[in-house]
Amino acid sequence: MTSAIGPASASPLPPRLIATDLDGTLLRDDKTVSDRTIAALAAAEEAGIDVFFVTGRPARWMDVVSDHVHGHGLAICGNGAAVVDLHGDEGGHIFVKVLPLERTGALDVISILRAAAPGTSFAVERTGGIHHEPGYPPLHFDPASSVAPAEKLLAEDSDTADQPVLKVLAHHPELSPDDFLALARASVGDRASITRSSPTALLEISGPGVSKAGTLALCCAERGIAASEVVAFGDMPNDVEMLSWAGTSYAMGNAHPQAVAAASRRTVANNEDGVAVVIEQILKAL
Numbered sequence: 001m002t003s004a005i006g007p008a009s010a011s012p013l014p015p016r017l018i019a020t021d022l023d024g025t026l027l028r029d030d031k032t033v034s035d036r037t038i039a040a041l042a043a044a045e046e047a048g049i050d051v052f053f054v055t056g057r058p059a060r061w062m063d064v065v066s067d068h069v070h071g072h073g074l075a076i077c078g079n080g081a082a083v084v085d086l087h088g089d090e091g092g093h094i095f096v097k098v099l100p101l102e103r104t105g106a107l108d109v110i111s112i113l114r115a116a117a118p119g120t121s122f123a124v125e126r127t128g129g130i131h132h133e134p135g136y137p138p139l140h141f142d143p144a145s146s147v148a149p150a151e152k153l154l155a156e157d158s159d160t161a162d163q164p165v166l167k168v169l170a171h172h173p174e175l176s177p178d179d180f181l182a183l184a185r186a187s188v189g190d191r192a193s194i195t196r197s198s199p200t201a202l203l204e205i206s207g208p209g210v211s212k213a214g215t216l217a218l219c220c221a222e223r224g225i226a227a228s229e230v231v232a233f234g235d236m237p238n239d240v241e242m243l244s245w246a247g248t249s250y251a252m253g254n255a256h257p258q259a260v261a262a263a264s265r266r267t268v269a270n271n272e273d274g275v276a277v278v279i280e281q282i283l284k285a286l
Contacts, residue, residue, distance in 0.1 A: 024235040040276035080215035081166040100164035122150040126163035195238040213241035
């Protein structure tokens with residue numbers, strides 16, 4: 001059961017790895033990392049605790065924290081679809097591991113959701129950028145590489161067919177976010193992993209079994225780190241598996257009810273530096 005919100009107590013044993021979501025968790029609402037949080041992350045690394053950023057963001061959106069990845073330089077992006085080395089040349093990044101959504105599976109899911117939720121529009125996130133349908137709401141700071149029906153974007157002979165698909169995004173203009181998620185999961189079943197992190201009805205669709213938790217577990221296994229040695233932080237449905245997997249997990253004070261239910265503990269909200277609060281307490285106990 002998740003403990004009441006308030007000053008968070010440290011883990012019984014010092015963790016070997018801290019895994020934190022970004023938006024709504026480590027980042028404040030203005031998408032910045034506070035000085036207090038920067039100092040806490042650096043202190044954790046100096047104490048020998050690995051810090052992994054585990055986010056739904058694509059690699060190209062990681063500049064906000066790339067200066068704060070110490071040591072290993074790795075981050076888990078796309079809800080577990082990619083492990084990225086942020087220590088690339090001139091601020092670049094390198095894909096270390098990719099767990100793609102196969103083309104035929106993506107097309108199958110799109111067909112199912114078109115029938116189950118008419119009016120849905122789609123975008124395709126590849127390793128090289130995002131592509132979307134004409135009706136999909138664009139992000140002005142991240143323009144699409146191409147605009148076309150999803151079936152054309154996923155065609156075998158498309159210009160980007162050599163780039164793995166990290167996830168498909170599905171937007172509905174009328175359904176509530178949670179209703180859309182429930183409908184999609186019921187309709188698609190185990191053909192893909194479906195979650196959400198946006199306050200709008202925007203779903204994130206990955207390959208079957210792909211999640212933040214699964215890829216984090218792989219990275220931990222490579223380092224000989226057990227789930228019991230991991231402290232995780234999150235705030236949205238796409239964090240649920242990670243919060244459930246980690247030995248100790250914190251839902252933010254601003255977290256979605258599903259994240260609260262999955263976490264073993266709570267900390268204060270992202271705008272109150274809830275991640276830093278816990279890290280500071282962990283380090284005091286060392």
